[in-house]
Amino acid sequence: MATKSANVYARIEPDVKEQAEGILAALGIPASNAINMFYKQIILQRGLPFEVKMPSARPVDVSALSEAQMNAELEKGYADMQAGRTRSAKSVFADLRKDYNL
The missing domain is CATH 1.10.1220 (Arc Repressor Mutant)
Known part of the structure; x- marks a missing residue:
């Protein structure tokens, strides 16, 4: 040694x-x-x-959004769902725990 x-x-x-x-x-x-x-x-x-690496996208702080901005974010989410761009909640929470050391 x-x-x-x-x-x-x-x-x-x-x-x-x-x-x-x-x-x-x-x-x-x-x-x-x-x-x-x-x-x-x-x-x-x-x-x-x-x-x-830098994260590709930062999480949205919904507490800082106006009603119009919140509606726009919800529309994006709905469009993703309609297009099949979804993930299981288990997978999302696992990534959150990993990314934010929770």
Whole structure:
């Protein structure tokens, strides 16, 4: 096993650090081991080990819509349904949980 003697310094948001370290602690994984695993995955994948991209569309904040805008959004949804562009609720909720860490 290689000697661990290199250091990595990074500035991150305190709440992100706290939340991540809480999860790692529950898993019994020290932060340094998690970072080492992350780096090894970067090497194995020859890039980031997860997809990094902007979402294709942002969710609509219905609380900020006027009545006309809300009606337009409902019409779009109805048109999608009529055209067969639908998904099961189970699939949609699974994606929401994944995308928003719920």
